[in-house]
Amino acid sequence: MGIIRQLPPSVINQIAAGEVVERPASVVKELLENAIDAGATRIDVTVERGGKDLIRVADNGKGMSVDDLPLAFTPHATSKLVEAEDLFRIATLGFRGEALAAIAEVSRVRCQSRQTDSAIGHELAIDFGVASPIKEIGGPEGTVIEVRNLFENTPVRRTFLKSDSTEAAHVSDMFARIALAHPTVRLTFRSSGKLVHDLPAVTGVKERIAVFFGQELADSLLWIESQMDPVHLWGYVAHPSQSRSSAKGQFLFVGGRFVRDRSLGHALSEAYRGLLMVGRLPVAFLNLELPPDQVDVNVHPTKVEVRFRDGPRIYSQLLATVRKTFLASDLHSRLQAPPEQGTSATRPLDIPAPTLPVSPISAESTSKFRLEERTPDRQMVSSWFSSGGTPNFQSFPTPGYAGGPTQPEWARNLPQAVPTQNHTQFDEFAAEGVASGSVEAPAPETGSNQEPEAAPPIQARDILPEGLPTRALQVHDSYLIAETNEGMMVIDQHALHERILYEELRDRVRRGAVESQRLLVPEPVDLSAAEAAAVLEHRELLGSLGLEIEPFGGDTVAVTTTPTMLFQVAPDRLLRDLAEHLRSSPLPPTRDAILAELLHMIACKAAVKAGQKLSPEEVAALLERRHLVADSHHCPHGRPTALVFTKSELERQFGRLG
Incomplete structure (x- = not known):
């Protein structure tokens, strides 16, 4: 005798319920989508205990006839498909004909519906898959579906539900998705007797x-x-x-x-x-x-x-x-x-709401400010006002003005940047x-x-030549404070220099004009087997950055040429850092993306550091070159290079504006 047998419809529906009805939020999703497919312009959602005890969705859609009402809760019965080809041109939210049947199998369902051209409505009640006779009722146009005691006949499934507040949060998230996708529909949401959302169209x-x-x-x-x-x-x-x-x-x-x-x-x-x-x-x-x-x-x-x-x-x-x-x-x-x-x-x-620490000098005033975006591993702006010592202010004329300094030697050695709109390796396309x-x-x-x-x-939104600040202050050898037409700007010298170097080096790589210096004697670098394999695999890519390497036997790699801009970094240290980065970092799959990651790292190493005192010429060069590069508002790692405080905000803080 065979051992294969056909499952009864109730078991089939409960299996479907395991796929379609994961939690109360899944029920809300299916009922909301059906209401929207019915042309509703207003939908009211009510849940109790996160939807475990009650889910009620009422709409003013076109409703269902007395003949369609029982078919709606029959598996694979739908008004949205006629033939198989319709699966490839679906224009409705629902179409599978599984959801209502699955919901009715694991809960107590009552559905009331009246069509626009009908004088009376009809009600169908289904208790865990067993339907009662249809009754005639009065009521408004549209459909009301109540789902009670979800998963009561499958207690194991019910035990997997979370707390009432957690399930209510999932329902709220699902409600938000529908509300964002269909703003022209008026929606209300009540949870545990409280009106949570009343959203007009x-x-x-x-x-x-x-x-x-x-x-x-x-x-x-x-x-x-x-x-x-x-x-x-x-x-x-x-x-x-x-x-x-x-x-x-x-x-x-x-x-x-x-x-x-x-x-x-x-x-x-x-x-x-x-x-x-x-x-x-x-x-x-x-x-x-x-x-x-x-x-x-x-x-x-x-x-x-x-x-x-x-x-x-x-x-x-x-x-x-x-x-x-x-x-x-x-x-x-x-x-x-x-x-x-x-x-x-x-x-x-x-997103947390970070606030600056209160300084000992002016607790009231400094606590009035906070940063929209905090930069890690940087001195906090509030430390300017600390009692530990007087900030080291330097005042420099801006290049382009009478008496302004000339470009420093380290800046003259870099290529002149050309304004570009190619922000990332994918932007060329x-x-x-x-x-x-x-x-x-x-x-x-x-x-x-x-x-x-x-x-x-x-x-251009940056400091352009015709709108350059007249003065720049370096504080704590890490930040530059500049006056702008809009107010004031606090610049992170390392982040800005890193962005400038990144864009200029990327432009040189694109043109194949990276300056490099050949070592008189190749420098051997001992690496692990995995690191040696990684750098040799990307040998051509590193060569385009001005770092040429050769196998030296075993796990040793010889550095023959280094980028000129990294003359202050020892070749062995540079190669080890790149090898570790290639070996341990989750690299993007494309060559251009890997190149961008390496450029980020090289630019970071070559940039001036926080805490490094700059000469007037160097400060002037940073400000002068700022507007020449793309994305100068962020460093390659995503940190802001500058923070802007508008003149109106300053006046408001000092009581000049009401």
């Missing part, structure tokens, strides 16, 4: 971002938009000062559906390369509109994963669009005064796309789901 998503993540994040957003037929990309990316430790701050919507895509997440990270510190990830709210036949959403029962027909093209479009937006934006970090006592400000996501017209410049939002917001013109 809006034409753009920025208001809802402020509701969920704080006004500070919303104010830092930059509008992006591009059209590469047939793909329309639009949305917001956050200023680099707003970042997160995980990818949970990235929201990608395809056809109104929240999805996750590793490729597009990587494109976003590459667009921010050099603008974020290690371990931080960007925040973005992006929408992709493309024909249904260009994307496959039938990858996973939860419909969170998708596949694009032309993924590399969308990757390039996202990368080019974000980088072009950054070219037209002011990405300087700013010093800001915190709210007055008694007020509070919501900080988005998981992005710039080509922009130049050819395949990627449009950021434009004001249009359409029902967009907000009018003019993109700033592409212009």
Whole structure:
């Protein structure tokens, strides 16, 4: 006798429930998507005990007829597919016909629905897969679905649920995703009898971002938009000062559906390369509109994963669009005064609100300031006012003015930088796309789901020759304080010099003109087997940086040529540092990305250090060359090179403004 037998429908539905209904938030997602597919303009969500005891979703959609009501809870019954080919042109959020049947198998469900052209409505109750007779009822147009006692008949599954507050937080996150994807739908959310959100319908998503993540994040957003037929990309990316430790701050919507895509997440990270510190990830709210036949959403029962027909093209479009937006934006970090006592400000996501330490001299005044972005391993700005000693101020005329110093010897030896828009190793391709017209410049939002917001013109935001500060002060041999037309600027001398060297060296590598010096006697360097293999594998790449090496037998490598700009670094120390970096660091897969990582390291080693006293000529050279390089607002590792305090903020702190 055979041992293979067909499973009963109840078991099949419970298996499906394990895929579709992971927790109460999964139920909320499925019910919300059905309501939106039904054309609802208002949806009310109510949960009790995080959704364990009750989930109620009421909408004003088109409703269901008495014949459709029982079919809606039948496995693989749907109004959204007719034939197999429809799977490749799905334009709705739901389509599999599994969710309601799976939910009804593991809970007590009551569904009330009335169509617009019907005088009466109907109610269907299902207790753990067993349906009761349909009853006639009165009620408003639309559908109300109540899900009670989730997983009560599968106690093992119920024990895997977290605390009520944790499950409520997951429901809130799911509610936020739907609200961000469909801003034209009015949504309310109640949890444990309290109204958590009451969101009116809006034409753009920025208001809802402020509701969920704080006004500070919303104010830092930059509008992006591009059209590469047939793909329309639009949305917001956050200023680099707003970042997160995980990818949970990235929201990608395809056809109104929240999805996750590793490729597009990587494109976003590459667009921010050099603008974020290690371990931080960007925040973005992006929408992709493309024909249904260009994307496959039938990858996973939860419909969170998708596949694009032309993924590399969308990757390039996202990368080019974000980088072009950054070219037209002011990405300087700013010093800001915190709210007055008694007020509070919501900080988005998981970004802490660092404050400067209170100085012994003026506790009240110094506590009034905080940094939007803290730079590690640097002296705090508040230490200027400490009682340990008087800061060492140096005042230097700015180059270009009468009596200004000439360029120092170390600066004259470096190549003259040419302003470029190629910010990262991927930007050459992005710039080509922009130049050819395949990627449009950021434009004001249009359409029902967009907000009018003019993109700033592409212009230099740094200290330009016609707007150079008249004086620069060096304090603690680490920072430069300069006056600007907008207020004042505090510059980290190491971070700025590192960016200048990085851009100039990268330009030389691109032109094949890196200056190098051949050693009279090759210097042998003993490495581990893994390190020797790593540097020899990238021998050609290191040669393009001016560091030529040869195998010397065993695990020894001989250095024959070193970069001229690193004359102060011993060849053996330089090679060992590069070998360790190549061996231990998680390197990007492309040659250009590896080259960028090595350039970061070399520029950092060659730059002036914090605590190094600069001559007037050197200070002048730094300020003079600042506007000649791209991304001078951040060092290659993502730290800010300068902090800006506007004149209006200064006047407000000194009581000159109301």
